[in-house]
Amino acid sequence: MPLSLPLRSEKRTSRVRNAFVKGWWDRLPLLPALVVVLCVTQLPFVITLYYSLQRWNLVSTSAPRFVWFRNFLNAFSDTVFLKAVLNTAIMTGSIVIASVIVGGLLAAGLNREFPGRTIARTLAITPFFIMPVAAALFWKTGIYDPTFGILGWMTDEVGMGRVNWISQYPKLTIILLATWQWSAFALLIQLSGMQSFPTEVAEAASVDGAGRFYTFRRLMLPHLRPFIELTALLTAMYVLENFAAIAILTNGGPAYSTTNLSYYVYLEAFSAFDLGRASAFGMIALAFAIALTVPMLRVVSGIFKQGGRA
């Protein structure tokens, strides 16, 4: 039986239809994950947006009412909010930089062969596993307290007297504690980066007479770049949202000097019970974060590398 040739337009339509179906078929494995994230995060997001446009205080005697963008405008004339933004920048930046450096140094040390290396590595990464709330509680009384803490005793013994850590250096107390935990994380990632450094390259370099430090600086570091960037990004993300240490050590003080954006939103929602303002601040924080990350991600090379078959 002779086959009838399809008309050209029919063929194009079916090709388009196939491409469409294929497009969806390609996307299918992504959908479950995407749907879960969408549902769980976007519904609350929309509600938060809705709240941010209202003047709504849970305990006040007046009923909630729409004030549109007043909460947002108020944020920029709120001294504490501005202080929180500054604190966020200072504390997050310091923690990320310090963690990457400390973690990197430890990784460099642990990348070498020496007896007991596995044990050392095991001990060094443990801080990352400790629950932040528990760590903060213990550091408060057992380490930072000038009367009962071990740091107080140590500084006394070396003649520095007892330091009032939280009163005199509040930001440093938070940064120290967070760096302690996150440098273990940085250590983990950067160590794996170092261990994935092709050994043939290192051997070739040493055969050519390159010194250890030269190899490290010129060859290892560029290889490590995507790992360092990944560490910095993940650490920044998690440090931004975590305020257990702040809540427990300093209550955001003294005089809001350790209040970051996340903690300030928490104070507005759970202490002032002003959901309108808290939601608005949350929106602003989100906007800041997006504004910062977008250009950064375009610059960062290793993370957006496209691989496999295009």
Added chain:
Amino acid sequence: MLKINWRTAIAGSRASTLALSVAIGLYGAHAARSEEVTLTVALAANPQMQTAAKLVDSFYAKYPDIKVKFQTLPENQLRPTVLKDVATNSGQFDVVMIGAYEVPLWAEKGWITNLTQQYVTKDKQWHADDLIKPIRNLVSYKGDMYATPFYGSSSFMFYRKDLFKKAGLAMPEQPTWNQIAEFAAKLDNKSTNTSGICLRGIPGWGQSLAPLTTVINTFGGRWFDEKWQPQLSSPKTKEAINFYVNLLKTHGQPDAAKDGWQECLQLFTQGKTAMWYDDTVFAGPVLDQASPEVKNNVGFALAPIKEKAGSGWLWAWGLSIPKTSKHQDAAWKLISWLTSEEYIKLAGEKAGWGTVPPGSRESTYKLPEYQKATSDYADLTLKSISAADPLKPTIDPVPYTGVQYVTIPEFEQIGDFTSQQLAGAISGQMSADEAIAASEKKIKEIMTDAGYLK
């Protein structure tokens, strides 16, 4: 034709009716018993409440149909958790523990059940008249009780009798703040790492502001005038705040800006401070946990005064029933039991008289065992509670009630901001006057926004 024996028939029907009614009765009883109710209770995590959780078996013995699940939280977590639940009508809790500050505010918003109307008048066994009057008023709104007082407290002075004796000093039963400042100066000992006095410094409207407000009151100051203008910079209030900050900076514990009552309790019981001004409810735990050299040397004195007598604060933790609870009657059974004379006796016998909830009932203070175990401080506790007057906390008239706080919804916000600035002054980041100026500015904003000021 069958001959029907009527007598037998009637007897038979009677028997079957009897059997039937017995059967129905049994079924009814069974159904009632399987109507088991589980109450979810939100509590502050304090020793008295932990004792209550341990003694709940006695409650089960009395009311076998009711089971209880306790959710204990630290105070600053309890408040938002419970508030979120009642404000959104979520109904997760059947009983909530709330403070004297919340009771009138929540009653006004209609979040908690009016206990006087629903239960108290009907439950004669509970002896509402036995409750200590000021405490009973604290947990009421417009004359009706909205919470049963679990315990009531005021504030007084803890001090080390041995250190005083060694320095040749004597603590009067009613000291003045000037005397306290002198004592602190003499007892401050850097070489033994002992501070003259321990006072709360950590930010929080319920932390550092509680003692500070009593100091303001007794110095003749106040938070607001009759027109709701903030008065922090008025001469007497300013003097009080400066006094508090300076006392802490010169002879208070180190790193005071991070210390709440928890930290001061630790310092005092371990002998690291000679005096401590705080809540009367800590008297039992202090004696309980003091290190050996401190234990037998703890003395008590009334809250220090300046111009106004009776400067101790007034506080109570009460048990309320949210309107959204589906088990109101069962909840009442629990909260009335927990605040009854019967419970107090039980707790005393089983857990020790020092940990019995204090300051709620007059009858507690008449029990000989209680008097014996708490002779050091029971008297002073009662005196302090009776002397505090939340309706007239200051020398000059004020538009608010509350001794160590201001009973308006905005006070949490105001208090948190002000105590943050105060902590800044205590830690040396700014002067007390700068802290006062910054606080007043913010208070004006908040009060204007809330409609108190035009």
Added chain:
Amino acid sequence: MTRRQTSHLDTLLTALTWLGTFLMFAPIGWMILTSFKTEQDAVSYPPKLFFTPTLQHYYRIFENDFVAFATVSVLVTLISTAIVIVLAVPAAYVLSVRPVPKWRDVLFFLISTKMMPIAAGIVPIYLVARTFDLLNTSTVLIIVYVAMNLPLAIWMIRSFMVEIPSDVFDAVEVDGAGRLREMTQIIVPLIKPGLASTALLCGIFAWNEFFLAVNLTTTVSTLPVFLQKFLSFGQLYTAQVAAVATLINVPVVAAGWFAQKSLTRGLTFGAVR
């Protein structure tokens, strides 16, 4: 460098590394030590290194319903992590091996879900959970933790998949049904260490998560919330908290220690060329 100079340098570097390690572990060691002290000893001055140990704090933990909370923690962590991996692998596959158009946008969207302060969104989440009657259940925690960890998992697994050299794919015939086979039989085995490390990280974040748990659950809750029960009014708690913290962290630390090998190999796929 001469051999002797090299070995001196070596010793110095090793010593420094041990010092660094010691500093990192010291606070934890101190915490474990404190958990066996009485409260008096825990706050003694000078700090005691030698003391009579006591197990009272550990007993108290078990008296307080530890097992119930631990069970919930284990359940929630294992289930949520398993779901995360199962959902993330296909998603990462679509975003890396055969990227659909706009894959960068999807990746960015995923990351952006973690950028808003959690405190701003918690009341809405609470209300949604209440509407579905999920408050105070382990289900709600599983759902929320899955959403919380998926962005991280997808990012990490994607970066492992991207490392796979393209010649691996050239050898495989691909059509519609073959994709599943490609994914499970070829890719997954290649990135197994990476999957292990991702699972471990997600597990750690779920196990230690506090804020969502304390707000969404009351009596059916996880270990971080359990820790709170020991922070009581008017009682010394340093040693008690040390004991709870030590006990709570044992499973995570143990998992981390055992998985260490796969953790550090996890991100090193590129070495196998």
